[in-house]
Amino acid sequence: MQSTLGVGFLGSGPVTQAIHLPTLARLTDHFTVRHLNDVDAGVAAAVAQPAGTAYSTSLDALLGDPLVDVVAICSPHGFHAEQVIAACRSGKKAVLCEKPLAMSADEAAAIATASAETGVPVLVGSMHVYDPGWRAAVAHWGDLPATCHTIRSSVVLPPNARFEDLATEVTSRPAFPAMDLSDVGIRAGLVHAGVMGLAVHDLPLIRTLLPRYGDLRVISATLLTPFGYRILMVAGGKFVELHAVMSQTWQPRWVLEAYADDQVLHTEFTPSYVHAGSAVSTLTTAETAQVFGPRETNGYEAEWLELAAVVRGEVSPPDLDGLVDDLRFTVAVADAAAEAVRSADRTEAAA
Structure with missing residues (x-):
C-alpha cells in the first residue's frame, strides 16, 4: 500500500514541468508522481523519462491507473471542465485543477455537482489563495473588506519562458502566434484571455474584498502591448483596477493592494514559476505597520499540502459554492472587459 499519494498529470506542458514537478520534488513525504499524460506522445515520454513515471496520451489510461490517487489537470483551459468531471467520476481521491476551473458558470456548476455526487474534493490551483503571506494578512485585516474603497492588482512580468527556463529544461514550448491587433475582435479576445489566464x-482574492459583484460595471478596458491589459471597473460600490503587462523587464513585480480611509493592505507576490518563499503582506494604519512574510512555504507548496490534508481528512475541502462564485466573477469580468474593448472601438468609429 502506498504511503504517499500518487499523482497523475493531465497535460505535461510548461506548467507541469516548471511548477508542479519541482514543487512535488520538495514534497516527497506526501506525494509520488506516478503518471504523465499529454496529447503529444513525444512530450509525455520526454517529461516522464527523467521523472521515472508511466506516461500515456489518453485520458482513460491515466484515470485507469490504480497508482494514481490524485489527478492534476494542467491541460488547456477549454478541457478543464470535462476532465475534472471525468476524474471525479473515476473515483480518485482528489482533483487539483489549474486555474481557471472552467470557462463558464454552467461548467463550474456541473463540476460542483460531480464533486458533490461522488464525494471527490476539487481544489483550484490558485496559488495566491493559499499563499501563507496572503492568508496571514486575511487573518489580521479586521474590517478591511467592509471599509476598503479601492482595490488594485498590478502585474509587470517578463515572458513566462524566462522563469520557466530558470526552473527546469522545458520540453516543447508552444509559440505565441502573430496577430493583427488592428482587428477589434482579436484585441477583445486577448483582453478576455488575459483575465482568464x-x-x-x-x-x-479581490472577490473576498467585495460585498457583491452583481452590479459589476467595466468603465474601460484596454489591450496593452506586447501583451497585457488595463481594466477599470466598479463592483460592490468599490473601485477596482486590474493592470498587467508582459515585457522584457528586468524587474518583475506582482502587487495587490486594498485601500480604506484608515488602513492599507499591500501584498507583494513572487512571480509565477518562481520557486521562492511566500508573499509579503503589509497592513498599515496611522499607528502601526504589520508585516507578514516571507514564509519558507510558497503558494504552490501550500496548495499541494492543503490537498494532502483534505484527502487525509485533516481539513475540510474547499467550499464548492465559493469555487463556482470565483469562476462566475472571473467570467463576468472577462466578458465585460472584452465588451468594453468592442464598445470603445464602435464609439471611436462613430466619432
Missing part, C-alpha cells in the same frame, strides 16, 4: 490569479 492572468487576472484569474487575483480575482478570487
Whole structure:
C-alpha cells in the first residue's frame, strides 16, 4: 500500500514541468508522481523519462491507473471542465485543477455537482489563495473588506519562458502566434484571455474584498502591448483596477493592494514559476505597520499540502459554492472587459 499519494498529470506542458514537478520534488513525504499524460506522445515520454513515471496520451489510461490517487489537470483551459468531471467520476481521491476551473458558470456548476455526487474534493490551483503571506494578512485585516474603497492588482512580468527556463529544461514550448491587433475582435479576445489566464490569479482574492459583484460595471478596458491589459471597473460600490503587462523587464513585480480611509493592505507576490518563499503582506494604519512574510512555504507548496490534508481528512475541502462564485466573477469580468474593448472601438468609429 502506498504511503504517499500518487499523482497523475493531465497535460505535461510548461506548467507541469516548471511548477508542479519541482514543487512535488520538495514534497516527497506526501506525494509520488506516478503518471504523465499529454496529447503529444513525444512530450509525455520526454517529461516522464527523467521523472521515472508511466506516461500515456489518453485520458482513460491515466484515470485507469490504480497508482494514481490524485489527478492534476494542467491541460488547456477549454478541457478543464470535462476532465475534472471525468476524474471525479473515476473515483480518485482528489482533483487539483489549474486555474481557471472552467470557462463558464454552467461548467463550474456541473463540476460542483460531480464533486458533490461522488464525494471527490476539487481544489483550484490558485496559488495566491493559499499563499501563507496572503492568508496571514486575511487573518489580521479586521474590517478591511467592509471599509476598503479601492482595490488594485498590478502585474509587470517578463515572458513566462524566462522563469520557466530558470526552473527546469522545458520540453516543447508552444509559440505565441502573430496577430493583427488592428482587428477589434482579436484585441477583445486577448483582453478576455488575459483575465482568464492572468487576472484569474487575483480575482478570487479581490472577490473576498467585495460585498457583491452583481452590479459589476467595466468603465474601460484596454489591450496593452506586447501583451497585457488595463481594466477599470466598479463592483460592490468599490473601485477596482486590474493592470498587467508582459515585457522584457528586468524587474518583475506582482502587487495587490486594498485601500480604506484608515488602513492599507499591500501584498507583494513572487512571480509565477518562481520557486521562492511566500508573499509579503503589509497592513498599515496611522499607528502601526504589520508585516507578514516571507514564509519558507510558497503558494504552490501550500496548495499541494492543503490537498494532502483534505484527502487525509485533516481539513475540510474547499467550499464548492465559493469555487463556482470565483469562476462566475472571473467570467463576468472577462466578458465585460472584452465588451468594453468592442464598445470603445464602435464609439471611436462613430466619432
